[in-house]
Amino acid sequence: MASREMELSGLTQTNDPPRGLLAEVAERLIYPFQHGKAPEPQQATGFYTDTTVCIGCKACEVACKQWNQLPSDGFNWSGNSYDNTAELSATTWRHVKFVEQFSAEGSASEDVVSPESPFSRWLMMSDHCKHCLAAPCHQACPTGAIIQNEFENVYIQADICNGCSSCVAACPFGVITRSDMGGHSHKCTLCYDRQRDGLEPACAKACPTQSIHFGPVEELRERARQRVEELHQRGLAQAYLYGDVPTETYSEMHSFYLLVDRPSVYGLPEAPFNPWLHMMGDYVRSVTGGLAAIAVLLAVVFLMKP
Amino acid sequence: MNAESRSQQALAQPPLQKTASEAGYADMPVTKVPGWYGTIAWDALLNGMATGLFLATAVSELAAPAIFRPVAKVAYPVALLLLLVDLGMLVSDLGDPLRFHHMLRVFKPTSPMSLGTWCLTIFSLPLTAAAGLSLLAELGWDFEWARILAVVLGLLPAFGSAAYKGVLLSTNAQPGWKDARWMGGYLTNSALLMGCGELLVLSALLGQTQATAVLRMGFVALLVVNLIPLSLLFADLRPAHALLYTRGQQWRVGALIAAGTVIPVGLMLLNGGLPFLLVAVMVLLVQSWAVRFVYVKIPHTSPL
Numbered sequence: 001m002a003s004r005e006m007e008l009s010g011l012t013q014t015n016d017p018p019r020g021l022l023a024e025v026a027e028r029l030i031y032p033f034q035h036g037k038a039p040e041p042q043q044a045t046g047f048y049t050d051t052t053v054c055i056g057c058k059a060c061e062v063a064c065k066q067w068n069q070l071p072s073d074g075f076n077w078s079g080n081s082y083d084n085t086a087e088l089s090a091t092t093w094r095h096v097k098f099v100e101q102f103s104a105e106g107s108a109s110e111d112v113v114s115p116e117s118p119f120s121r122w123l124m125m126s127d128h129c130k131h132c133l134a135a136p137c138h139q140a141c142p143t144g145a146i147i148q149n150e151f152e153n154v155y156i157q158a159d160i161c162n163g164c165s166s167c168v169a170a171c172p173f174g175v176i177t178r179s180d181m182g183g184h185s186h187k188c189t190l191c192y193d194r195q196r197d198g199l200e201p202a203c204a205k206a207c208p209t210q211s212i213h214f215g216p217v218e219e220l221r222e223r224a225r226q227r228v229e230e231l232h233q234r235g236l237a238q239a240y241l242y243g244d245v246p247t248e249t250y251s252e253m254h255s256f257y258l259l260v261d262r263p264s265v266y267g268l269p270e271a272p273f274n275p276w277l278h279m280m281g282d283y284v285r286s287v288t289g290g291l292a293a294i295a296v297l298l299a300v301v302f303l304m305k306p
Numbered sequence: 307m308n309a310e311s312r313s314q315q316a317l318a319q320p321p322l323q324k325t326a327s328e329a330g331y332a333d334m335p336v337t338k339v340p341g342w343y344g345t346i347a348w349d350a351l352l353n354g355m356a357t358g359l360f361l362a363t364a365v366s367e368l369a370a371p372a373i374f375r376p377v378a379k380v381a382y383p384v385a386l387l388l389l390l391v392d393l394g395m396l397v398s399d400l401g402d403p404l405r406f407h408h409m410l411r412v413f414k415p416t417s418p419m420s421l422g423t424w425c426l427t428i429f430s431l432p433l434t435a436a437a438g439l440s441l442l443a444e445l446g447w448d449f450e451w452a453r454i455l456a457v458v459l460g461l462l463p464a465f466g467s468a469a470y471k472g473v474l475l476s477t478n479a480q481p482g483w484k485d486a487r488w489m490g491g492y493l494t495n496s497a498l499l500m501g502c503g504e505l506l507v508l509s510a511l512l513g514q515t516q517a518t519a520v521l522r523m524g525f526v527a528l529l530v531v532n533l534i535p536l537s538l539l540f541a542d543l544r545p546a547h548a549l550l551y552t553r554g555q556q557w558r559v560g561a562l563i564a565a566g567t568v569i570p571v572g573l574m575l576l577n578g579g580l581p582f583l584l585v586a587v588m589v590l591l592v593q594s595w596a597v598r599f600v601y602v603k604i605p606h607t608s609p610l
Contacts, residue, residue: 032408087338099330123330136479142420143405144412162408163401165340166419169478174338183401267331275484276416279477286469286490289535293498294365296531300524305370306516 566593
């Protein structure tokens with residue numbers, strides 16, 4: 001973390017009115033319990049990312065950082081192609097991934113090469129929060145800081161989060177991270193503030209190749225399916241959509257991708273699993289373990305008491 | 307070497323293996339490890355010790371009041387002390403400890419941490435009452451009916467406080483943890499076992515021979531019963547352990563944990579004296595901590 005950001009985060013905001021200790025304590029105690037009125041539900045929105053047209057320019061990363069005023073993560077050489085961002089974090093909500101598929105002889109291996117690029121290919125993908133319909137982070141959050149807003153996007157209320165990290169443990173995509181600066185969790189908001197003002201998210205606005213599409217989820221799905229069909233007709237049989245429809249183990253995602261290789265090549269789980277599918281069974285085993293011990297103890301007490 | 311020739315050499319010798327880059331991100335971890343380190347192992351231990359001591363005491367006292375009442379009046383304050391230390395650790399482990407009370411702004415049964423926080427908060431009230439009334443009774447102000455009422459009211463939230471922890475540590479996407487179906491079963495069972503051990507030591511220290519004799523047998527029985535969820539948990543974790551540790555390391559850890567059961571059982575059957583009891587319970591507590599520590603460590607070291 002850059003030291004200037006740390007320094008700034010410690011400063012008192014100049015527009016905060018001066019308050020006494022008691023007023024401060026009372027405010028801290030009462031504030032989280034003041035629930036506002038939920039906005040009227042709107043049409044569900046999301047992202048459809050067509051990785052086949054991504055050129056890895058990182059304009060989305062920059063636009064995201066700029067609009068959301070996210071601090072720099074420093075500059076580090078990762079040694080992994082042009083990916084020096086390395087991962088999504090509390091201060092990096094967009095991450096452009098680079099995959100170089102070149103064989104040693106200058107021709108790509110048969111199972112990965114596309115007819116469009118007979119010798120070699122780059123895969124590039126702008127990664128971000130998947131805004132899952134049944135989001136494990138949302139289910140895990142004990143404070144109610146993580147909500148599904150009126151656009152059915154998963155949103156973290158930073159003023160409520162207390163940094164318990166349940167969401168970090170729950171996310172199967174490794175999206176959410178707890179910040180070292182304030183101790184709270186952060187991730188892509190799908191530019192909630194811009195959406196409320198009728199604007200598209202900063203990353204989609206900045207994308208020069210229309211790899212990042214934003215809009216109503218149903219429209220995006222239709223557009224994505226047409227694009228897959230088009231690619232199939234052009235001979236790119238590997239093209240498919242990831243996350244557009246629910247599976248047996250995971251809900252649909254409001255941010256989904258068009259991919260041309262296995263999900264794991266892009267750093268995505270092959271078959272995402274919602275941990276909550278196990279929760280009831282785990283509770284049953286937990287209660288059984290406890291009740292068995294109580295039964296044994298009671299049996300011994302009744303058998304041995306005079 | 308001039309700049310141009312350095313550049314040419316760099317082009318001729320790329321820094322990465324090409325095969326690695328063709329696989330892209332396939333070999334990189336997908337999930338992020340939460341900031342849950344050693345504190346969580348201690349928290350899981352203290353949670354079990356506090357809730358287990360309360361539950362073992364309450365169950366024993368309600369089943370045989372004449373035998374267990376004297377030791378119960380000491381056990382409840384001890385359980386309260388353990389719980390306070392545990393709560394301190396829970397709060398300090400948050401990213402923003404001053405926002406601990408935000409957990410109480412909603413009740414979400416889908417969140418094991420929410421359920422656990424509510425159970426712990428509710429449990430702390432009757433436990434404080436039971437502990438306070440036990441201490442008052444020692445000073446001559448005996449409100450027996452109120453103390454028993456507090457104990458009864460504390461049963462359900464105490465059980466919930468013991469039961470949620472394992473589910474919290476298994477209902478997530480972390481490598482190893484996500485496959486640990488018996489973590490909850492083990493932790494809840496282990497809480498009762500540790501509680502019985504603590505109550506046994508307190509009984510022996512207070513010279514309660516009848517209570518000590520009963521609890522000694524109960525402790526041995528629970529040690530044996532606890533092997534079932536412990537074995538099931540290790541069966542769940544076997545694939546993760548196989549990736550993390552060599553076969554030799556797995557055997558050594560397994561032997562140490564098995565010793566944590568065999569030694570206390572042997573000591574209990576050998577002699578019921580206070581030193582033997584103390585050593586047996588200490589060995590059990592060390593084993594219980596070791597199981598929790600090994601478990602908490604998995605995602606931090608996992609190559610999955």
